[in-house]
Amino acid sequence: xSAAALAATLSPALRHICLVESEQIGTVGVGESTIPHIRYxxxxxxxxxxxxxxxxxxxxxxxxEFVDWxxxxxxxxxxxxxxxxxxxxxxxxxxxxxxxxxxxALPLDFYSLPIRMARAxxxxxxxxxxxxxxxxYGYAFQFDAAHYAKYLRRxxxxxxxxxxxxxxxGVRQRAEDGWIESLVMENGATIEGDLFIDxxxxxxxLIEQTLKTGYEEWTHWLPCDRAVAVPxxxxxxxxxxxxxxxxxxxxxxxxxxxxxxxxxxxxSSQFLSDDEAAERLLSRLDGRPLAEPRFLRFVAGRRRRAWxxxxxxxxxxxxxxxxxxxxxxxxxxxxxxxxxxxxxxxTFDPRVVxxxxxxxxxxxxxxxxxxxxxxxxxxxxxxxxxxxxxHMAIPDTLAHRLELFRHRGRHITYKDGLFLExxxxxxxxxxxxIPRAYDPLVDSFDDDEVDQRMEAVRRQIEHAVARMPTHxxxxxxxxxxxxxxxxxxxxxx
Amino acid sequence: MTALRxxxxxxxxxxxxxxxxxxxRAFGRQGLEVIVLVSERPAQAAIGRWTLPSLRGLHSLLxxxxxxxxxxTNATFKLASEHRGWQHISSRYLHVHGDIGVQLGGxxxxxxxxxxxxxxxxESPEAYSLGAIAARMGRFARPxxxxxxxxxxxxxxxxxxxxxxxxxxxxxxxxxxxxxxxQVAEIAYAEDGTITALxxxxxxQLAGDFFIDxxxxxxxLMxxxxxxxxxDWRAWLPNDRxxxxxxxAVAEPRPVTETIxxxxxxxxxxxxxxxxxxxxxxxxxxxSDAQAFDELAQLVSxxxxxxxxxxxxxxxxxxxxxxxxxxxxxxxxxLEPLLGANLHLAQIGIGMFIELFxxxxxxxxxxxxxxxxxxxxADSLRDFTIAHYRVGTTITGDYWQAIQAAPLPARxxxxxxxxxxxxRIHLFDNExxxxxxxxxxxxxxxxxxxxxxxxxxxxxxxxNGEQVAVLKAQIERLAASMPRHVDFVQQHHKRA
Ligand SMILES: Cc1cc2nc3c(=O)[nH]c(=O)nc-3n(C[C@H](O)[C@H](O)[C@H](O)COP(=O)(O)OP(=O)(O)OC[C@H]3O[C@@H](n4cnc5c(N)ncnc54)[C@H](O)[C@@H]3O)c2cc1C
Numbered sequence: 001x002s003a004a005a006l007a008a009t010l011s012p013a014l015r016h017i018c019l020v021e022s023e024q025i026g027t028v029g030v031g032e033s034t035i036p037h038i039r040y041x042x043x044x045x046x047x048x049x050x051x052x053x054x055x056x057x058x059x060x061x062x063x064x065e066f067v068d069w070x071x072x073x074x075x076x077x078x079x080x081x082x083x084x085x086x087x088x089x090x091x092x093x094x095x096x097x098x099x100x101x102x103x104x105a106l107p108l109d110f111y112s113l114p115i116r117m118a119r120a121x122x123x124x125x126x127x128x129x130x131x132x133x134x135x136x137y138g139y140a141f142q143f144d145a146a147h148y149a150k151y152l153r154r155x156x157x158x159x160x161x162x163x164x165x166x167x168x169x170g171v172r173q174r175a176e177d178g179w180i181e182s183l184v185m186e187n188g189a190t191i192e193g194d195l196f197i198d199x200x201x202x203x204x205x206l207i208e209q210t211l212k213t214g215y216e217e218w219t220h221w222l223p224c225d226r227a228v229a230v231p232x233x234x235x236x237x238x239x240x241x242x243x244x245x246x247x248x249x250x251x252x253x254x255x256x257x258x259x260x261x262x263x264x265x266x267x268s269s270q271f272l273s274d275d276e277a278a279e280r281l282l283s284r285l286d287g288r289p290l291a292e293p294r295f296l297r298f299v300a301g302r303r304r305r306a307w308x309x310x311x312x313x314x315x316x317x318x319x320x321x322x323x324x325x326x327x328x329x330x331x332x333x334x335x336x337x338x339x340x341x342x343x344x345x346x347t348f349d350p351r352v353v354x355x356x357x358x359x360x361x362x363x364x365x366x367x368x369x370x371x372x373x374x375x376x377x378x379x380x381x382x383x384x385x386x387x388x389x390x391h392m393a394i395p396d397t398l399a400h401r402l403e404l405f406r407h408r409g410r411h412i413t414y415k416d417g418l419f420l421e422x423x424x425x426x427x428x429x430x431x432x433x434i435p436r437a438y439d440p441l442v443d444s445f446d447d448d449e450v451d452q453r454m455e456a457v458r459r460q461i462e463h464a465v466a467r468m469p470t471h472x473x474x475x476x477x478x479x480x481x482x483x484x485x486x487x488x489x490x491x492x493x
Numbered sequence: 494m495t496a497l498r499x500x501x502x503x504x505x506x507x508x509x510x511x512x513x514x515x516x517x518r519a520f521g522r523q524g525l526e527v528i529v530l531v532s533e534r535p536a537q538a539a540i541g542r543w544t545l546p547s548l549r550g551l552h553s554l555l556x557x558x559x560x561x562x563x564x565x566t567n568a569t570f571k572l573a574s575e576h577r578g579w580q581h582i583s584s585r586y587l588h589v590h591g592d593i594g595v596q597l598g599g600x601x602x603x604x605x606x607x608x609x610x611x612x613x614x615x616e617s618p619e620a621y622s623l624g625a626i627a628a629r630m631g632r633f634a635r636p637x638x639x640x641x642x643x644x645x646x647x648x649x650x651x652x653x654x655x656x657x658x659x660x661x662x663x664x665x666x667x668x669x670x671x672x673x674x675x676q677v678a679e680i681a682y683a684e685d686g687t688i689t690a691l692x693x694x695x696x697x698q699l700a701g702d703f704f705i706d707x708x709x710x711x712x713x714l715m716x717x718x719x720x721x722x723x724x725d726w727r728a729w730l731p732n733d734r735x736x737x738x739x740x741x742a743v744a745e746p747r748p749v750t751e752t753i754x755x756x757x758x759x760x761x762x763x764x765x766x767x768x769x770x771x772x773x774x775x776x777x778x779x780x781s782d783a784q785a786f787d788e789l790a791q792l793v794s795x796x797x798x799x800x801x802x803x804x805x806x807x808x809x810x811x812x813x814x815x816x817x818x819x820x821x822x823x824x825x826x827x828l829e830p831l832l833g834a835n836l837h838l839a840q841i842g843i844g845m846f847i848e849l850f851x852x853x854x855x856x857x858x859x860x861x862x863x864x865x866x867x868x869x870x871a872d873s874l875r876d877f878t879i880a881h882y883r884v885g886t887t888i889t890g891d892y893w894q895a896i897q898a899a900p901l902p903a904r905x906x907x908x909x910x911x912x913x914x915x916x917r918i919h920l921f922d923n924e925x926x927x928x929x930x931x932x933x934x935x936x937x938x939x940x941x942x943x944x945x946x947x948x949x950x951x952x953x954x955x956x957n958g959e960q961v962a963v964l965k966a967q968i969e970r971l972a973a974s975m976p977r978h979v980d981f982v983q984q985h986h987k988r989a
Binding site: 009010012013014340341342343344345349351352354355358400403404407408410412414415416436437438439440441443444 | 494495496519520522523847848849850851852853858859861862865907910911913914915917919920921922923943944945946947948950951
């Protein structure tokens, strides 16, 4: 992603982009569920969405279904879209809340188009008219990340990126200030550069092993540190959403692609052994496994400085937040697009580096808080991990946010960073964080009038969903998986 | 029924009436009672003020008719501020309430100007702004979507303070706000420290569930509640006096607030429909009131006009909301009027209080959230004010040098650092002013960044100069077709 974005947006200003990777080492190779921002990325660098989907076995994603999180038996969808629209300047959920607290509300889900679409396994592209309810949602993809990488590789190479296969065995640093001068390859070759982007994954070959930047660890808030992944045979219908099911020591993901389903169990090694995790995962697949389970280890946290000297860490080298909300690719995207926005030359002004690091840290911190909410806002006491999470101390930023929502359903907005009000609302309500009171302004409205407007929204959504094709039908017509590797048809940015 | 049944507001400036009217309008239907306690000796206010465009949003919120508002407050329109002498003796630039140019290659137009400025071809943004050209020509019309570019600006007002206060008071009364007269002699508290009643000089008790302190600098309630520490901004903003005088109407009033930097502060001037107002904001340690008056008299004709002097000390309360007492206006924040944002800040404060209107008798969480939000708002206004003194300035003298020497607040430093290094203007959460407002000030003051980002450079290098020239001509034509500001104003006053 980094090479493609740099090549697409900065050439010819950048003289030469060289990407080093080693087949011997390989990639993490999981990571198949995305969030809608990826579409901005694709558009910014000029990728054709339909072709991309066909090339990556992609399916549409309207959100994530969370199963068994607050209580066993619960299910909610965090969808990419809002509940209703503001009524009289007051948030829709506040009007709903009044009715819910009076015991006369329909489920909140009835007022979310993408949730209703997901529950019905339907899909259609959002309407163009911003005033229409039918435009008030976004979508992302569930795709084969290895294919996406290959696709971006072809795209990048066509734009002049030089790809070097081989293993980096040494790093040369400038004596006076420790800046990286060159990489030494296994075959003895050296690669010089002005700026080194470290996409080496968890190991942080440059940012950590070389520059010793340091890591801020968040295991006390996000205790999972392992994952085991396995693909399985596809079972129909293909859901336009990812599923995350809370388990005895973490949670299990299910990501449907066109040709197969991706599965994994993210768990805490403190509460479950690897063998048990694999066994549990395999016993809970809905299709035949297609490969041996793969194990991964990680530590939740973030690199203290994503940009250090002339090295910028992007991807897993910059930190790790578990894939519960599919945010890793987003964080890669933010890392690279922010870098592109901030680059002026190769002197790497410390004022710019500081601003970049502040930005990336803010992004990580906000995602972190959102993830912690899922673990913390639970009533489960059937397993030690849930007991722990329910009682753990949470970051102050989240504590205040959560308390205020519980108190009166008020969401605190921020300008930058991921996850807007609709996302927080889905998770609060889904995790049974039910406010004790609603916004008093609601009482200044006429009840019948508001009831009618709410009902109109519900009916509009119901009708819209009824008319939509199923997700399977839509995929077949729109982007059936291609059997040949196309040269990317890039749209000039 | 609301959790609070009765709110008592102490004060009688326009903030007090604004708060009263807004609350009554939001919750009156639910039976909320709002009482304003006016004293027999109101603090002296400035003779006039300039506002921000956001005031128009308030009109619709309060059900105020704009034409009526303009007539009743003797108002004129404001397209821009003109800052003269802030960089050097002959510098002048406009900060317009509106766009600069149109987007180019997905980038804001001001980037193109910065790109050219970095290459040594600096140019004023004014030629590319309809609001600016109209302001310079003394023309005005309301923005409209009917023609391209004709909605590329917005506007604010110059108003007569006494008339504004009277108008809002009348409006509040019409909405059912009650008024009492008296001085607060003592405060009665409950065990937990919440206020239960105000005991007036007459011995009468004025009970309430919640109290809003709009008493200005005096902070009648807030000053008596412990733990309401004050954050001092004087190292950056040493001015502590504001003199204002009414002056004769000017012949061809422009829709512009003028400010003129002086050796110990700045002088301002704007037109009203029947007269005009001028003033001097300065630092009393370096300039006496009499000296200030003389200096002002050299610039404008102040003969036997009405005058007013206000004292203040720039800074803010650390908590605007403590238990069941809220500070609005100068009780909460004292900031010189350079930005014309004081009424705006009060408006935001009232709006946020309505959004966080207590749901139970305890409002601890609401107060925490309110204070977090309002402090960010206030600090960002402080920062933007400070920026006017710090960017591109070459003025010497004790006053200016002391201001230049104070280390900047961290967020402002970060903002200027990033701007200077990359030309990016970064906004934090909860800022009133937009990227384009900063662009007006930064470009206008000649504060050119070291560099424009590589990516933006490559986009901007492709901009076609002809397209830009066409834009300029189009804006000039459009501005020339607008009515004269003076006619527009007089027509309003005739219509009423
Ligand atoms: C369990 C799990 C589930 C995930 N699910 C999602 C998801 O649903 N959605 C999402 O957005 N993200 C997800 N992610 C994250 C996603 O997998 C990663 O963000 C993505 O794979 C990118 O990783 P990377 O490129 O940073 O590191 P890697 O994939 O580890 O790539 C490292 C690269 O560096 C090269 N390299 C390393 N060392 C050397 C060397 N010495 N010499 C030469 N080359 C070297 C390797 O060859 C490789 O190409 C998940 C991650 C995990 C662990």
